[in-house]
Every structure is written in C-alpha cells, then in structure tokens.
Amino acid sequence: MPHRSPPSKPGRPDAGTAAPGLVWTRPAAQRRAPLTREAIVAAAIPLADAEGLAAVTVRRLAAELGARPMSIYSYARIESKEELFDLMVDEVCGEMLVAGLPDSWPQALRAAAIRGRAVLLKHPWWIELIGRNVLLGPNGTRYREQKLAAIHPLSADPEIKQAIVLAVETYMVGQVTFALDEQGSPELERRSAAERQEARQQYQQSLIATGEYPHLAGLAAVTTSAEGRDRLFTLGLDWLLAGIAASLEPR
Amino acid sequence: MPHRSPPSKPGRPDAGTAAPGLVWTRPAAQRRAPLTREAIVAAAIPLADAEGLAAVTVRRLAAELGARPMSIYSYARIESKEELFDLMVDEVCGEMLVAGLPDSWPQALRAAAIRGRAVLLKHPWWIELIGRNVLLGPNGTRYREQKLAAIHPLSADPEIKQAIVLAVETYMVGQVTFALDEQGSPELERRSAAERQEARQQYQQSLIATGEYPHLAGLAAVTTSAEGRDRLFTLGLDWLLAGIAASLEPR
DNA sequence: ACCTGAACACCGTTCAAGT
DNA sequence: ACCTGAACACCGTTCAAGT
Numbered sequence: 001m002p003h004r005s006p007p008s009k010p011g012r013p014d015a016g017t018a019a020p021g022l023v024w025t026r027p028a029a030q031r032r033a034p035l036t037r038e039a040i041v042a043a044a045i046p047l048a049d050a051e052g053l054a055a056v057t058v059r060r061l062a063a064e065l066g067a068r069p070m071s072i073y074s075y076a077r078i079e080s081k082e083e084l085f086d087l088m089v090d091e092v093c094g095e096m097l098v099a100g101l102p103d104s105w106p107q108a109l110r111a112a113a114i115r116g117r118a119v120l121l122k123h124p125w126w127i128e129l130i131g132r133n134v135l136l137g138p139n140g141t142r143y144r145e146q147k148l149a150a151i152h153p154l155s156a157d158p159e160i161k162q163a164i165v166l167a168v169e170t171y172m173v174g175q176v177t178f179a180l181d182e183q184g185s186p187e188l189e190r191r192s193a194a195e196r197q198e199a200r201q202q203y204q205q206s207l208i209a210t211g212e213y214p215h216l217a218g219l220a221a222v223t224t225s226a227e228g229r230d231r232l233f234t235l236g237l238d239w240l241l242a243g244i245a246a247s248l249e250p251r
Numbered sequence: 252m253p254h255r256s257p258p259s260k261p262g263r264p265d266a267g268t269a270a271p272g273l274v275w276t277r278p279a280a281q282r283r284a285p286l287t288r289e290a291i292v293a294a295a296i297p298l299a300d301a302e303g304l305a306a307v308t309v310r311r312l313a314a315e316l317g318a319r320p321m322s323i324y325s326y327a328r329i330e331s332k333e334e335l336f337d338l339m340v341d342e343v344c345g346e347m348l349v350a351g352l353p354d355s356w357p358q359a360l361r362a363a364a365i366r367g368r369a370v371l372l373k374h375p376w377w378i379e380l381i382g383r384n385v386l387l388g389p390n391g392t393r394y395r396e397q398k399l400a401a402i403h404p405l406s407a408d409p410e411i412k413q414a415i416v417l418a419v420e421t422y423m424v425g426q427v428t429f430a431l432d433e434q435g436s437p438e439l440e441r442r443s444a445a446e447r448q449e450a451r452q453q454y455q456q457s458l459i460a461t462g463e464y465p466h467l468a469g470l471a472a473v474t475t476s477a478e479g480r481d482r483l484f485t486l487g488l489d490w491l492l493a494g495i496a497a498s499l500e501p502r
Numbered sequence: 503a504c505c506t507g508a509a510c511a512c513c514g515t516t517c518a519a520g521t
Numbered sequence: 522a523c524c525t526g527a528a529c530a531c532c533g534t535t536c537a538a539g540t
Contacts, residue, residue, distance in 0.1 A: 174425030236418030243494030
C-alpha cells in the first residue's frame with residue numbers, strides 16, 4: 001500500500017503563511033499587535049486606499065491581522081461590516097482637523113476646506129461611504145465644531161452660521177467627488193486606470209464629434225492637470241467665500 | 252409501491268411564481284416586455300430607489316424580469332455589473348435636464364441646480380455611485396453642455412467658465428450628499444430609519460453634553476426640517492452665484 | 503452566433519460548540 | 522462570558538454545453 005499523506009487539514013495556519021525551516025528558526029506565533037479596534041481600523045484604511053473599498057473584506061482583514069474572520073467582529077465590537085466603515089470614516093475626519101486655524105474667518109474656512117480636500121484625495125473611498133448613511137462620529141463632529149468656532153465672531157443668526165459651514169463643507173466634498181471621478185479609483189478594474197482614462201477621453205471626443213455639444217467642444221482644450229484642478233477648486237471656493245462675506249456686510 | 256412525485260426540477264418557473272389554477276386560466280408565459288437594455292435599466296432604478304443599491308442584484312433583477320441571471324449580461328450588453336450602474340447613473344442624468352432654462356445665466360444655473368437636487372433626492376444611490384469611477388455618458392454630458400450654454404453669453408476665459416459650471420455642480424452634489432446622510436437611506440437596516448435617526452440624535456446630545464463642542468451646542472436648536480434644508484441649500488447657492496457675478500463685474 | 507444552466511470562488515453573518 | 526469553526530444563504534462571473 002502506497003504511503004499517502006493524510007488530507008491536509010488547515011490547522012491554524014496563522015494568516016495562511018506556510019512554515020518553512022525548523023521549529024527553532026520560527027518565532028512563536030506572536031501577533032504583531034494585540035487585536036484592538038484601533039489596530040483593525042488602522043489595517044483597513046491603507047487597504048482601502050490601495051485597493052479600493054471592495055478589497056476591505058472581513059476575511060481579508062482577518063488574514064492581514066493573523067486572525068480568524070469572526071474575531072474582527074468580536075474585537076472591533078462591531079455588529080456589521082458597515083459599522084467598521086463608520087469607524088474608518090471618522091478616523092479620516094480626525095485627519096482632516098487643522099491645528100492652528102487663522103483668526104480671519106474666511107481664511108480659516110479656506111484653510112479647513114483645502115486641508116479637507118487634500119486628506120480626502122488620499123482616501124478616495126471616504127466619498128463613497130459618505131454617500132451612504134454614515135453616523136457622525138466624534139471626529140466628524142469635532143471637524144464641524146472647529147469651523148463653527150472659526151465663524152463665532154460673526155454676528156449672524158444661528159441658521160446663517162449653519163448655512164455657512166454647510167456650504168463650505170458641501171462645496172469641498174462635491175469638488176472631491178468630481179475630482180476622484182476624473183482621476184479614477186484604484187479599484188483594480190479589468191481595464192487599468194490609464195486605459196479607462198484613455199477610453200473615456202476617446203468617448204468624449206466621439207460625443208463632441210456629433211456636433212451636439214458645441215459649448216463643450218470649446219472647452220476640450222482646457223487641461224485637467226493636478227494644478228489645473230487645484231486652481232479650479234480655489235477659484236470656486238473664493239467665489240463662495242466672497243459671496244458669503246458680501247451678504248454679511250451691512251449696506 | 253407508493254406514488255411518489257418525481258424530484259421537482261425547477262423547470263423554467265418564470266420569475267419563480269407558482270402556477271395556480273388550470274392551464275386555461277393562465278396566459279402563456281409571455282414576457283411583459285422584450286428584454287432590452289432599456290427595460291433592464293428601467294427595472295433596476297426603482298429597485299435601487301426603494302431598497303437601496305445593495306438590492307440591485309443580477310439574480311434579483313433577472314427574477315423581476317422573468318429571466319435567468321446571465322441573460323441580464325447578454326441583453327443589456329454589459330461586461331460587468333458596474334456597467335449596469337453606469338447606465339443607471341446616466342439615465343438619472345437625463346432626468347436632471349431642464350427643458351426651458353431662463354435667459355439670465357444666474358437664474359439658469361440656479362434652476363439647473365434646484366432641479367438637479369430634486370431629482371437626486373429621489374435617487375439616493377446616485378450619490379453613492381458618482382463617488383465611484385463612473386464614466387460620463389451622453390446624458391451626463393448633455394447636462395454639463397446645458398449649463399455651459401447658459402453661461403455662453405459671458406465674456407470670460409474658457410477656464411473660468413469651466414470653473415463656474417464645476418462649482419455649481421459641485422455645490423449641488425455636495426449638498427445632496429449631506430442631505431441624504433441626514434435623512435438616511437432606505438437600505439432596510441437592522442435598525443429602521445427612524446430608530447437610526449433617534450440613536451444619532453441621542454448620540455449628538457451626549458457629545459454636546461461633554462462640553463467639548465460649545466459652538467455646536469448653540470446650533471442644536473436649529474431644525475432640520477425639509478423646508479429648513481431647502482432654505483439652507485438656496486442660501487449657499489445664492490452666495491456662490493453672487494460671488495461668481497461679483498468676480499465678473501468690471502471694477 | 504447567441505443564449506444559458508451549472509459550477510466556481512468568493513462574500514457577510516448565524517449559530518452552536520468550544521474554552 | 523467571551524471567542525471561534527463550520528455552516529448557511531447568498532453574491533458576481535466563468536465556462537462549457539446547448540440551440
């Protein structure tokens with residue numbers, strides 16, 4: 001009877017890594033960090049940054065942390081994956097906070113918006129999630145509080161103040177939404193980002209060629225470089241801030 | 252030997268509906284509409300409206316249309332589900348088009364933004380998708396063209412014109428993003444929308460109670476009724492438009 | 503050639519069994 | 522009580538087989 005190896009049961013492969021060499025050369029299965037909510041969120045964010053939100057899988061995350069899938073739920077104290085997303089969103093909100101805002105309120109709002117945009121461009125999935133039903137966490141609340149503090153000196157109705165903060169936030173988020181849409185996400189499509197960009201460009205040209213979009217045709221020359229997009233962003237932001245300031249001036 | 256019914260093979264149940272009564276009472280399995288791309292998109296949109304994007308499943312859609320899953324791919328001529336989403340997004344862009352825009356360019360941009368917002372509030376999933384890498388389709392392009400046409404009389408650099416249209420679009424999309432976030436999506440969570448709203452309210456109160464958010468505390472009284480949100484939207488929109496107009500005026 | 507059933511390689515989450 | 526392996530009920534999509 002030939003020697004047959006027994007059916008290889010998985011048997012705690014610890015993140016699935018095969019163990020080469022002698023036992024002595026291998027350190028005991030020691031988790032790099034104790035599995036905490038912070039560690040889980042901290043692992044999920046770069047994963048989403050690099051491979052898109054779809055890559056953030058309970059199973060994948062567990063493997064990355066040398067744990068079993070269901071441990072994610074236990075240790076992060078989440079009831080569903082959506083709650084993990086809530087945590088990730090708030091973590092990025094924390095990154096958006098600015099240390100020393102200028103005293104001038106328009107300058108302060110401007111700085112906050114520019115900072116927020118820079119952070120969100122690094123975490124494209126944030127925009128995707130904010131479209132869902134994300135609960136406003138402590139950092140998100142802090143971010144809003146910070147802007148309210150900046151316009152506190154203004155003498156205006158609470159409703160007006162709320163409108164000001166909302167308008168600036170809203171403009172920033174909208175700009176990032178469109179910017180990401182143009183730049184494309186790193187979702188590792190079947191087509192690469194470059195190919196997709198190329199296909200899009202070509203399709204736009206074909207639409208313009210129909211003659212149905214005469215005004216768009218005149219714009220086709222306008223570049224959409226990174227600097228160009230930065231400029232478009234601040235142009236609109238300054239219009240908005242100027243409009244706010246003008247409405248507050250006594251006539 | 253007892254009479255045993257043969258193992259019930261599925262056998263083309265046509266959308267899975269059991270067939271009651273005699274054959275004569277049942278019309279022959281006649282598809283309500285021939286399976287076309289339009290029919291598929293037209294079925295997907297109300298499904299997403301009512302039950303959220305997650306409910307739009309190839310299998311579910313097929314069942315709804317009395318077809319088999321893979322037929323969706325064949326008949327809609329899509330290579331992936333993401334392409335179906337692209338089609339849905341563009342369909343809604345078509346809904347956003349306004350028939351007769353006012354001659355005054357600020358009025359025209361205002362009307363387009365208000366219309367766009369109203370449409371998007373009815374299709375909450377649009378915001379979720381636009382955060383992804385959606386290709387700009389014919390209707391989306393038409394929507395942009397329409398606004399470019401509205402500001403055509405202005406004498407300004409092409410870049411400025413692009414910035415104007417982008418700023419208004421951006422503001423509108425950002426506002427809808429936040430509005431939906433507050434109103435909550437119909438995703439049929441484990442908690443109902445009302446419960447979620449309640450929990451959120453309570454959590455906000457607890458944050459304010461810490462005393463860490465003094466400026467937010469002053470705002471807590473501001474209602475977030477539908478009319479209130481409409482007002483906040485137009486307030487900011489008019490600031491933006493005023494800022495644009497002011498920057499174009501010769502000094 | 504076009505269409506499609508069954509199969510594949512995944513998901514998030516439940517739940518009963520472990521400690 | 523807390524943790525987790527196996528199982529469940531799904532996914533989107535591949536692919537070979539049908540017509």
